[in-house]
Amino acid sequence: MKKGLLVFILLLAVAPWVVPPFYVTLLNYIGLYGLVALGLMLLTGVGGLTSFGQAAFVGLGAYTTAALSTGVIELPAAFAWSQHSPWIALAAGLLLTLAVALILGALTLRLSGHYLPLGTIAWGISLYYMFGTFERLGGQTGMSGIPPISVFGYQLTTANQMYYLIWVFALVAALTTQNLLDSRQGRAIRALKGGVVMAEAMGVNTARSRMVIFVIAALQACASGWLYAHLQRFVNPSPFSLQYGIDYLFMAVVGGAGQVWGAFLGAGVITVLKQWLQDLLPSLLGRTGNFEMIVFGALLVLLLQRSRSGLWGLLARLAAKVLPKRTVQRAPPTPVASADPLPRRAMPPRGEVVLQARAVTRRFGGLVANNAMDLTVHAGEILALIGPNGAGKSTMFNQLSGVDTPTSGEVLFRGQAITGRDSRDIARLGLSRSFQHVRLMPEMSVLENVAIGAHLRGSRGVLASAWRLDRAEEKRLLAEAAVQVERVGLKEHMYADAGSLALGQQRTLEIARALASDPSLLLLDEPAAGLRLQEKQALGELLRKLRGEGMAILLVEHDMDFVMGLVDRVVVMDFGQKIAEGLPDEVQKNPAVLEAYLGGVDE
Numbered sequence: 001m002k003k004g005l006l007v008f009i010l011l012l013a014v015a016p017w018v019v020p021p022f023y024v025t026l027l028n029y030i031g032l033y034g035l036v037a038l039g040l041m042l043l044t045g046v047g048g049l050t051s052f053g054q055a056a057f058v059g060l061g062a063y064t065t066a067a068l069s070t071g072v073i074e075l076p077a078a079f080a081w082s083q084h085s086p087w088i089a090l091a092a093g094l095l096l097t098l099a100v101a102l103i104l105g106a107l108t109l110r111l112s113g114h115y116l117p118l119g120t121i122a123w124g125i126s127l128y129y130m131f132g133t134f135e136r137l138g139g140q141t142g143m144s145g146i147p148p149i150s151v152f153g154y155q156l157t158t159a160n161q162m163y164y165l166i167w168v169f170a171l172v173a174a175l176t177t178q179n180l181l182d183s184r185q186g187r188a189i190r191a192l193k194g195g196v197v198m199a200e201a202m203g204v205n206t207a208r209s210r211m212v213i214f215v216i217a218a219l220q221a222c223a224s225g226w227l228y229a230h231l232q233r234f235v236n237p238s239p240f241s242l243q244y245g246i247d248y249l250f251m252a253v254v255g256g257a258g259q260v261w262g263a264f265l266g267a268g269v270i271t272v273l274k275q276w277l278q279d280l281l282p283s284l285l286g287r288t289g290n291f292e293m294i295v296f297g298a299l300l301v302l303l304l305q306r307s308r309s310g311l312w313g314l315l316a317r318l319a320a321k322v323l324p325k326r327t328v329q330r331a332p333p334t335p336v337a338s339a340d341p342l343p344r345r346a347m348p349p350r351g352e353v354v355l356q357a358r359a360v361t362r363r364f365g366g367l368v369a370n371n372a373m374d375l376t377v378h379a380g381e382i383l384a385l386i387g388p389n390g391a392g393k394s395t396m397f398n399q400l401s402g403v404d405t406p407t408s409g410e411v412l413f414r415g416q417a418i419t420g421r422d423s424r425d426i427a428r429l430g431l432s433r434s435f436q437h438v439r440l441m442p443e444m445s446v447l448e449n450v451a452i453g454a455h456l457r458g459s460r461g462v463l464a465s466a467w468r469l470d471r472a473e474e475k476r477l478l479a480e481a482a483v484q485v486e487r488v489g490l491k492e493h494m495y496a497d498a499g500s501l502a503l504g505q506q507r508t509l510e511i512a513r514a515l516a517s518d519p520s521l522l523l524l525d526e527p528a529a530g531l532r533l534q535e536k537q538a539l540g541e542l543l544r545k546l547r548g549e550g551m552a553i554l555l556v557e558h559d560m561d562f563v564m565g566l567v568d569r570v571v572v573m574d575f576g577q578k579i580a581e582g583l584p585d586e587v588q589k590n591p592a593v594l595e596a597y598l599g600g601v602d603e
């Protein structure tokens with residue numbers, strides 16, 4: 001891939017010398033559109049947040065520089081020196097965009113489902129009309145006379161001269177975005193698609209991650225607008241309309257949702273295709289009209305039918321078929337070298353009460369899923385929570401881990417009340433869990449999935465990640481993840497896509513992910529379901545070992561043989577209530593338990 005990138009950059013560098021001016025202009029637009037599509041790729045393709053409003057941010061960038069560099073808006077005397085500098089205008093545009101994005105993000109990102117795209121349409125339209133409303137900004141006619149950009153005293157007046165600046169911006173944006181995705185922060189962003197519950201339980205602040213990608217996408221769009229204004233030397237409101245917002249979204253989706261270079265592929269294909277159809281169709285049909293839009297729409301529908309991962313996905317699959325296997329197979333991203341191990345939490349002394357639930361009750365309407373449940377888990381102990389299907393075990397796990405909030409009752413973790421607190425705060429205290437219905441990122445590698453669990457053990461931010469200043473920490477995080485992958489016996493699948501594992505192995509992956517957070521309490525919801533006998537034995541060994549290290553483990557399990565040989569104590573639930581508690585042997589003979597199990601069908 002590194003070689004591919006070099007070739008791409010080389011081709012871009014020589015292009016203006018070998019292709020006719022018309023194509024240089026086309027490439028300029030591909031760079032500008034690609035820059036916007038790149039942000040959308042991050043926002044929509046990776047983060048799953050759909051925005052139709054990106055064109056408005058392009059407009060903010062274009063209008064800020066138009067107004068400042070032409071002097072339409074005068075700066076206060078103290079800043080007069082910077083009045084006509086496009087570079088100061090870029091900084092101003094980015095700041096303005098940052099402020100607007102933070103406000104719009106705060107207002108709209110909380111919306112779920114289709115309300116979010118509708119929200120982006122709403123502010124996209126309002127910003128568009130704002131550009132045309134102010135007389136000073138030229139109304140619908142716009143503003144002309146925008147000065148060219150100077151780089152080191154060298155004025156960029158022609159399309160060929162702007163070309164390099166545009167593509168430097170595009171490439172820097174692409175590479176920093178790529179870097180960001182391949183980092184701790186990037187994993188937190190990619191985890192958004194796996195659902196809020198999993199990401200938050202692993203300590204990810206999902207609201208923040210959403211805001212981060214929203215702001216990045218807005219800033220990239222703003223930079224594109226700035227470049228656009230100085231390429232055209234003229235702005236009016238029309239290129240910042242909703243129509244363009246839709247086009248940008250198409251580019252991101254067609255190119256390949258979630259692929260950095262897909263954004264540029266999408267921008268390229270759509271720009272060229274539109275141009276080409278516009279020339280071709282009228283001569284073919286002998287009539288003029290907007291035929292290109294019709295054919296274009298049909299092609300898009302066809303493509304999305306064929307490949308949900310866009311053109312990039314289509315090409316990747318083709319390459320996998322045509323090229324020799326070795327070249328396509330994903331190389332271990334960063335071969336996990338030994339690194340300074342991350343600091344570990346001090347385990348609580350054996351026997352200490354780690355988790356205590358007092359009279360936890362959870363009602364769903366009329367249903368009492370947990371009824372005055374008491375539970376105590378000690379350090380260095382494995383406690384099994386068993387009971388027929390629907391007894392309320394998973395609900396109990398959710399109350400304990402902050403995924404859900406009890407209707408009443410109290411949960412203490414290491415003496416601290418955690419009732420009603422966010423799951424990521426509880427994760428920070430040292431509680432980690434797996435899910436009965438696996439929640440992982442199928443398209444991320446096993447190693448990366450496990451590294452999500454180590455999120456709270458790193459601290460490097462978005463900027464550090466974008467500029468690769470996080471590598472020392474990243475190495476330690478991945479090394480820790482690799483240790484856990486190996487520990488649960490998935491070493492040979494380390495770099496495989498998590499989605500390619502058998503279901504039982506996916507559960508095991510979730511244990512490794514939970515362990516990567518260095519917890520003192522582990523909640524495992526049916527970890528042995530789907531495992532083969534040997535794998536179950538290995539899991540039993542692992543849990544014994546963890547117990548030996550002083551970890552507290554709470555386990556929901558159906559497999560009685562597995563539970564009985566392994567755990568220290570058992571709590572039995574039925575209809576949301578505790579019906580028995582004690583040593584495995586005692587509980588097994590308890591008449592109430594026998595009744596519950598004979599009454600309800602197991603599994």
Ligand code: ADP
Nearest residue numbers: 364367369387388389390391392393394395396
């Ligand atoms: P278990 O894990 O012991 O099989 P659960 O905790 O999943 O049982 O479910 C206990 C009961 O609570 C079931 O009747 C289930 O349908 C109900 N329940 C669980 N979650 C919800 C929810 N979010 N809304 C409504 N009912 C729920």
Ligand code: MG
Nearest residue numbers: 393394395436
């Ligand atoms: Mg359950």
